[in-house]
Amino acid sequence: MSDLFDSPKPKSEGPRPLADRLRPQTLAEVIGQSHVLGPEGPLGAMLAAKSLSSLILWGPPGVGKTTIARLLAQETELAFVQISAIFTGVPDLRKVFETAKLRQKGTLLFVDEIHRFNKAQQDGFLPYMEDGTILLVGATTENPSFELNAALLSRAQVIVLERLTAIDLERLTQRAEQDLGRALPLTGPARETLIEMADGDGRTLLNLIEQVSAWTVKDKLTPEALSTRLMRRAAKYDKSGEEHYNLISALHKSIRGSDPDAALYWFARMLEGGEDPRFLARRLTRMAVEDIGLADPQAQELCLASWATYERLGSPEGELSLAQAVVYLALAPKSNGVYKAYKAARQAAKETGSHPPPLHIRNAPTKLMKSLGYGADYAYDHDQEDAFSGQNYFPDGMKRPIYYAPPERGFERELIKRIDYFAKLRARRNAE
Structure with a gap:
């Protein structure tokens, strides 16, 4: 994981990667996540009370999940044991539990990608959590509500970690420059472009910085020159997972809220993430029926026409017709009168x-x-x-x-x- 810190470090020698050299040594050095690490945050409160419980750290890649787990063990003087659900089987887990029982001090077991364990394997942690053999800290990029079983969730507190902000990433860039002993050869706008490329991921940013710092350039690079040398990172988007539903929800609510600019943004985000435009055409038609209805009967017809236009033109030309539907729906008068009437009639039909x-x-x-x-x-x-x-x-x-x-x-x-x-x-x- 990226190691995000706040205080200066002496420059290290040797071939160690930049991310490893910038590994924080205390929780106070972690950049970002102040909402959980601060005095009012859940982890800050636990440490102040010297009562750390089992945790599930849920957040996107590169925000410090592994780092925080390791430093929690350090702060509480627990042995830190790290495993990955991808490479660990049941026999390996038994060895971990047996060793933890023999250890003189307590064990913080950090399980990366914990959602990769099936529900039966997750149950295997329960007796060792209950008898105090281990304090479990699991890390996941997936929604624990869907990926972890109820028994495990009832014994662990879910801590939501957030993607790093542009300010966080700028602070991390400055720390990297201190370690490197020189400023990056970038103009101000190019520096902003580099941070945008990291997309909230500290580890990705440090890897990009390491590449940029190795270049020999005559003048500072512009955003265009930087983009030709570095591949822009693909947006995080899982077409079948939670992000898919989060983004279509954002699009739907932006249209319902009559905000064409926000609606276009989420529409574009889904297309850039590889969403099937036919799915978007279908959902736009549904929005016309549900949220506009008879307040503007043309809305549904426009959606169907835009859908047909896309089918004739294909991508990328046909996507413009869907974008027109997005704007039209956002600016149309809104009504859920028929939608509510239909639901009420269905309920009455069941009751009578x-x-x-x-x-x-x-x-x-x-x-x-x-x-x-x-x-x-x-x-x-x-x-x-x-x-x-x-x-x-x-x-x-x-x-x-x-x-x-x-x-x-x-x-x-x-x-x-x-x-x-x-x-x-x-x-x-x-x-x-």
């Missing part, structure tokens, strides 16, 4: 069970059905005044409900007028 339609609107294809009153006294609306009969269409004995209550936005203003018009006609017909 199998209540039949009233006799006058039942189908009557046979003489027997007609003799039983099916279709009797049905008033054909086109033959009535104003083409409206005002008859009851709900089951007999069911109080007439109101499911659809449109807001006064967009086209639904016109629909409110129609609802009021028919309500007055119905009242008049029933009074006659």
Whole structure:
């Protein structure tokens, strides 16, 4: 893991990688994560109370999970044992537990990629956590709610670590320059580009700095020159994992919140991450139905047209048509009136069970059905005044409900007028 520190270190000699040379020696030297390491943070409070419990460190790569675990062991005077779930099997775990039992002082067992253990293997930690043989600190980049079993989660506190900010990465860059004994040959904008390339990952930044520091250049590099020498890091995006759902949620909520710029940003983030544009086309159409509805009936048609345009043009040309849909949806009047009405009607349908339609609107294809009153006294609306009969269409004995209550936005203003018009006609017909 990247080792992020805050205080100067003497320059080291030898071929050790920069990330290893900058390994912090105390928790106070860690850059970032002040929300958990500070006096008010959970780890800070545990250390102050000298009562460290088992932990799950959840966060993206390169934010110091391994470093923090090692320093926690140092602060609490526990033996530090590190294993990786990728390379460790059940026999290896047994040896770790047996050795920990024989050790004079307690053991902090750090398990990297703990989500790689299956649920049965995770259960294997439980008795050793409960009897105090080990204090478990697991590290994962995946959501513990989905990847770790409930028994393990109930015995460990989840600590969320955050990607490093630009300020954190700049501080780390300065520390690296102190170790190297010289400034990086970059202009100010190029320095910002380098930090952007790291994408919140301290280890990646130090690896990039090590490459840049080895170059012999005449003048300071511009962002363009830097980009030609370094490959920009691919954005972190798992098309089938939590990030996929987080980003589509961000896109959906940005459109619902009528923010076209934010919506375009999340749309672009998903495309850059390799998302299938057809998935986005499908979800945009859903957003048009759910959040705009009849406030702007054209929204759904535009989404379908944009989807069809993409199918004809393909990528990347067709993606512009989807971007147009994103902007249109964000700026369209919003209504979930039909969405709420549909849910309410579904709920009522479940609650009322199998209540039949009233006799006058039942189908009557046979003489027997007609003799039983099916279709009797049905008033054909086109033959009535104003083409409206005002008859009851709900089951007999069911109080007439109101499911659809449109807001006064967009086209639904016109629909409110129609609802009021028919309500007055119905009242008049029933009074006659």
